[in-house]
Amino acid sequence: MRVAIAEDSVLLREGLASLLEEAGFDVVALCENADDLLLKVRSFSPDVAIVDIRMPPTHKDEGLRAALEIKSQHPSVGVLVLSQYVEVGLALKLLAESAEGVGYLLKDRISNVKEFVAAVRRVGDGGSALDPTIVSTLLARQRPDDPISQLTPREREVLELMAGGSSNQGIADSLVITLRAVEKYVSSIFGKLGLPSTGSESRRVLAVLLYLRS
Amino acid sequence: MVAEPGDARAPPRPIVVGGIALAGCAAAAASFGLSLSGDYGRAPYVHATIVGWITLSYVLCGLIAWWRRPESRFGPLMVAAGFAPALSRLAEANAAGLQTIGEGLLLLPPVLFLHVFLAYPTGRLERRLDRSLVAAGYAAVFGLDLVRALLESAGRHGGADFAKNAQRAAIAAIALGALGALVSRRRSSGRPFRRSLEPLVACFALALVGLGVGIVMLALGAPGTDLVRWIAFGLVGTAPVLLLIGHLRAGLARTAVGDFFVDLRSDPEPSELRDALARALRDPSLALVYWLPEFGTYADLNGLKVALPGPGEDRAVTLIDRNGAHVAALLHDPSVADERKLLDAVTAAADIALENGRLHAELRARLEELRGSRARIVEAGHKERQRLERNLHDGAQQRLVALSLELSLIENEVDIDSGAKARLDQARREIAASLDELREIARGIHPAVVTGHGLAVALEQLAARADVPVRLTVEVGDRLPEPVEVAGYYVVSESLTNMNKYAKASAATIEVSQTNGLLLVEVTDDGIGGADTERGTGLRGLADRVEALGGRLRVWSPDGGGTRVQAEIPCA
Numbered sequence: 001m002r003v004a005i006a007e008d009s010v011l012l013r014e015g016l017a018s019l020l021e022e023a024g025f026d027v028v029a030l031c032e033n034a035d036d037l038l039l040k041v042r043s044f045s046p047d048v049a050i051v052d053i054r055m056p057p058t059h060k061d062e063g064l065r066a067a068l069e070i071k072s073q074h075p076s077v078g079v080l081v082l083s084q085y086v087e088v089g090l091a092l093k094l095l096a097e098s099a100e101g102v103g104y105l106l107k108d109r110i111s112n113v114k115e116f117v118a119a120v121r122r123v124g125d126g127g128s129a130l131d132p133t134i135v136s137t138l139l140a141r142q143r144p145d146d147p148i149s150q151l152t153p154r155e156r157e158v159l160e161l162m163a164g165g166s167s168n169q170g171i172a173d174s175l176v177i178t179l180r181a182v183e184k185y186v187s188s189i190f191g192k193l194g195l196p197s198t199g200s201e202s203r204r205v206l207a208v209l210l211y212l213r214s
Numbered sequence: 215m216v217a218e219p220g221d222a223r224a225p226p227r228p229i230v231v232g233g234i235a236l237a238g239c240a241a242a243a244a245s246f247g248l249s250l251s252g253d254y255g256r257a258p259y260v261h262a263t264i265v266g267w268i269t270l271s272y273v274l275c276g277l278i279a280w281w282r283r284p285e286s287r288f289g290p291l292m293v294a295a296g297f298a299p300a301l302s303r304l305a306e307a308n309a310a311g312l313q314t315i316g317e318g319l320l321l322l323p324p325v326l327f328l329h330v331f332l333a334y335p336t337g338r339l340e341r342r343l344d345r346s347l348v349a350a351g352y353a354a355v356f357g358l359d360l361v362r363a364l365l366e367s368a369g370r371h372g373g374a375d376f377a378k379n380a381q382r383a384a385i386a387a388i389a390l391g392a393l394g395a396l397v398s399r400r401r402s403s404g405r406p407f408r409r410s411l412e413p414l415v416a417c418f419a420l421a422l423v424g425l426g427v428g429i430v431m432l433a434l435g436a437p438g439t440d441l442v443r444w445i446a447f448g449l450v451g452t453a454p455v456l457l458l459i460g461h462l463r464a465g466l467a468r469t470a471v472g473d474f475f476v477d478l479r480s481d482p483e484p485s486e487l488r489d490a491l492a493r494a495l496r497d498p499s500l501a502l503v504y505w506l507p508e509f510g511t512y513a514d515l516n517g518l519k520v521a522l523p524g525p526g527e528d529r530a531v532t533l534i535d536r537n538g539a540h541v542a543a544l545l546h547d548p549s550v551a552d553e554r555k556l557l558d559a560v561t562a563a564a565d566i567a568l569e570n571g572r573l574h575a576e577l578r579a580r581l582e583e584l585r586g587s588r589a590r591i592v593e594a595g596h597k598e599r600q601r602l603e604r605n606l607h608d609g610a611q612q613r614l615v616a617l618s619l620e621l622s623l624i625e626n627e628v629d630i631d632s633g634a635k636a637r638l639d640q641a642r643r644e645i646a647a648s649l650d651e652l653r654e655i656a657r658g659i660h661p662a663v664v665t666g667h668g669l670a671v672a673l674e675q676l677a678a679r680a681d682v683p684v685r686l687t688v689e690v691g692d693r694l695p696e697p698v699e700v701a702g703y704y705v706v707s708e709s710l711t712n713m714n715k716y717a718k719a720s721a722a723t724i725e726v727s728q729t730n731g732l733l734l735v736e737v738t739d740d741g742i743g744g745a746d747t748e749r750g751t752g753l754r755g756l757a758d759r760v761e762a763l764g765g766r767l768r769v770w771s772p773d774g775g776g777t778r779v780q781a782e783i784p785c786a
Binding site: 009011012015016018019022053054059060061064084085087088089090092093107108110111112113137138140141142143144213 | 604607608611612613615616618619620621622623626642645646649653656657662663665666667670671672673674675677678679680681682683684721
């Protein structure tokens, strides 16, 4: 799998590159800023671009804008946005159109190499990765007549993983249960929340996200 | 032109006035007689009467103006213009010797009238254009006549005729040029003339047209020359009448001072004082500015700096003092200075009202200065916090993430036992906890998400993290100025913090919208109320932040009736 990395801190850029190469990725581009990234994505067409949200020159939203542009100009390229803080508002903005091939994680997550590599791979394959902090913030959100409170603890665990972008197989592996059991939980959750069950795993990330936000 | 009270030359002595008046009468009689006895045209009486009238009216009016305003050169100038036609009437005399003198001065009167018109009301030619026109006029009268006389005496009559025609053409052109100068002055002043001046200036303009056309027709020997000349002279002769009427009205204007006293008795607002002064001085263009010694500048009633007109501008300034200290200045039409006594009476009457106005202007200027420095302090604090947050983000936070990653890479490379692995995990957890703490600290120092991504994005997180269900509506089109967005963000975050701590609410709404250049932020909860802006620093600090941007923060928090915090922040 081919990866492009845009991160203005040399330390992190090199660290990320060696981590991903170790894990068998082909790092095709290392970029210091958003313009460089857009150029290299066009030239090398990687499977996934990892983008720091705050980059020169203004350190404001350059990374986010580059991510959105890649999404619209090169739909086949997955985009994984990394940030020192994760914000519900930014998740909504990033996933506004679709969650397909989109990831949004706290930078800290790269130190959990196994999970991080899995997330990069998922996004590169057109799946999603949403930081657990976002999911837990949204789940903790207070709402009147909360249907979330009707979920069993197990169903809640499944919902968290599902909202984070895990596939059914991924959920089964994480919770050490069978694939059939996961499917049963998923349909029960959708029933309790009154959501129509959707086909792809990315689409259900967006559905759950929007549900939790409302 | 700065005319200060007391800056006045002594009027001419009565004996001088009387002598000139007598000489004027004699000159009028002489020019009447000369015109009549000369074999002039078909209607010598009409011509003689007009010339006599012009002489008399200019000399007498000039004397009155001189007497009333000795500091102005306008009076003497008018007197001089009055004597000119009498001299030129010598040309009409049949005596050969006298005629030679008169011939040369035949065209002097039009140039003198033109000088008078352009020099009104100060008696000085204020603009370079005016000076050039008058100088060219005198040059044409005396210079070209000298050329003509020399050619004549050399027996070259053709050349002499040419010089004569050139002189007439030049003066006609200068008269029309002066008309242009009057019109352009009228335009460039860009404000209303005092009403009494309008007919006078119109009369000047028409007279100039008549003089120019009349001279051209005389040169061409066109039929009807006499008629045009009489009309032109008639207009020239009307000007002193209008001037006299103006002076009479100035006398009547004393009653305006009475009205002004009545206005002052009703204790006018400082903003009404200018209007009352404008009415009393009959100058709608009048402006009143106050002297602020602390700032070393003149300012209007709102404390905004005003520059006095410099020399050469078509505006006069009257400085007003009180107990030896400078208080204010009137910027007015130069013609107001004609009525020195009216001006003195009015400014003396306005004494206390002017001091009030000055204090008002000074207060406004200080408030304005204070508002500016408050905004600068808030802005400086904001920039400093932004810098700190940035340093944390690019420094400690990045390093900790890199360190944590490094630990993971070491773990993968080195063969380690389970004890070491547990300690590595523990170290990574410590780093993660540090990062969490740093993130909270950084967010407290400066909400980078607001400056990076805007208010709408940032508020999602605040709404999601509140302790009660929050309905969030943001109707703001594009990004707003950074200080406005940051202030709006703090209004919401501080209100929600207060609500979480004290309000015991069960639900809240956040509404953000933009109308008429204002950002409206409203946070409402259904809690126990009783929030106080003065107790605790939270709401007070918030009000400071909003007010520094020229906005307003209001809090409604009746006991048991919930709390509503509303901020209006200018964002245009």
